[in-house]
Amino acid sequence: MLKDELRRLWKTLDLHCPALFDEPLAQHTWFQVGGPADMLVFPRTTAELLQLWKLAGDYGIPKFILGGGSNLIVRDGGIRGIAVSLRRGLNKMRVEGRELTAEAGANLAGVLKLAQREGLAGLEDLAGIPGTLGGAVYGNAGASEIEIGRLTKTVKVMEETALIRELNHQEFSYRSFNLPEGSLILEANFELAHGSAEQIEKRMAENLMRRRKTQPLGEHCAGCIFKNPPGCYAGRLIDEAGLKGMAKGGAAVSTIHANFIVNKGGATAKDILQLMEQVKEAVANQKGISLEEEVVVVGED
Ligand SMILES: Cc1cc2nc3c(=O)[nH]c(=O)nc-3n(C[C@H](O)[C@H](O)[C@H](O)COP(=O)(O)OP(=O)(O)OC[C@H]3O[C@@H](n4cnc5c(N)ncnc54)[C@H](O)[C@@H]3O)c2cc1C
Numbered sequence: 001m002l003k004d005e006l007r008r009l010w011k012t013l014d015l016h017c018p019a020l021f022d023e024p025l026a027q028h029t030w031f032q033v034g035g036p037a038d039m040l041v042f043p044r045t046t047a048e049l050l051q052l053w054k055l056a057g058d059y060g061i062p063k064f065i066l067g068g069g070s071n072l073i074v075r076d077g078g079i080r081g082i083a084v085s086l087r088r089g090l091n092k093m094r095v096e097g098r099e100l101t102a103e104a105g106a107n108l109a110g111v112l113k114l115a116q117r118e119g120l121a122g123l124e125d126l127a128g129i130p131g132t133l134g135g136a137v138y139g140n141a142g143a144s145e146i147e148i149g150r151l152t153k154t155v156k157v158m159e160e161t162a163l164i165r166e167l168n169h170q171e172f173s174y175r176s177f178n179l180p181e182g183s184l185i186l187e188a189n190f191e192l193a194h195g196s197a198e199q200i201e202k203r204m205a206e207n208l209m210r211r212r213k214t215q216p217l218g219e220h221c222a223g224c225i226f227k228n229p230p231g232c233y234a235g236r237l238i239d240e241a242g243l244k245g246m247a248k249g250g251a252a253v254s255t256i257h258a259n260f261i262v263n264k265g266g267a268t269a270k271d272i273l274q275l276m277e278q279v280k281e282a283v284a285n286q287k288g289i290s291l292e293e294e295v296v297v298v299g300e301d
Helices: 003-012 046-059 108-117 133-138 197-214 234-240 269-287
Strands: 019-024 036-041 063-066 072-074 079-085 093-096 099-103 152-158 164-168 184-191 251-253 261-263 296-298
Touching (some): 003 019, 003 036, 036 063, 046 079, 046 152, 046 184, 072 269, 108 133, 108 197, 133 184, 251 269, 261 269
Parallel strands (some): 036 079, 063 079
Antiparallel strands (some): 019 036, 152 164, 152 184, 251 261
């Protein structure tokens, strides 16, 4: 469906959630690159999301879920169809005993803060990972040997058909969650351990301090670009290949952490993707190892 048709269709519907047309996604990604989404919608309730999902299914409109945009490269031509953000409406959190449940649009930092305040330990090593809970579950985000999947009891997902069901922790593997095709993550539930709020806070602060020293936090980036191959670190391979500082247009391999690419200003998605190819080629030639992307790449050229 063309974007003008989409706009016309939207006007005829009884769906009142906020929507932006032709919205530049560079404004919604940490890299600050990416063309426009035909439409970016912010459902306020699960009922609205369900309606939207069914609508997209009925009309065959492509859909994409945007989290915090912190592990994402949107190509320069942008995204056709509907991009959905759960951040404004589906971001509620609750604690019952040792269980914490949060909707996918909640900020991961907010989830960690709530756990800390309630004296619930386990998630604190994830401190400093930006983005939403949905994005963290999608990519099984992790740091310091901890992955979010290991602490997750259940994940509520909405399937392509708008059917809602629960999946468990067995669906997680290294930087991956086995989300059925066309589904989205609605909510996740964690079983945590009782701990001292002060100790948890201290550990979170230590993690943040460590990140400030080892990652280019003041720059526009998307975290680690490549997954760690079995038994080694992608960053070390890139560093040993002498690629720190290598640039393409406005994009450069970070001089602080070689597995980060940074937008030095004015980079396009094309610059970043070309630089990624150059890095992969150099590592393959020098080390005989083929790097696999951790960052998600979407959209049209
Ligand atoms: C400075 C910095 C440091 C980082 N450090 C780490 C780190 O230590 N460890 C780590 O693992 N990552 C790290 N990252 C990467 C990133 O923060 C995580 O991968 C984060 O969990 C992505 O969440 P997001 O909401 O931003 O997802 P996005 O980038 O918006 O999306 C990523 C993918 O998740 C999908 N998605 C998002 N929400 C949903 C949903 N509700 N349902 C279905 N699919 C969904 C999107 O469609 C997309 O395919 C870092 C990034 C930065 C910028």
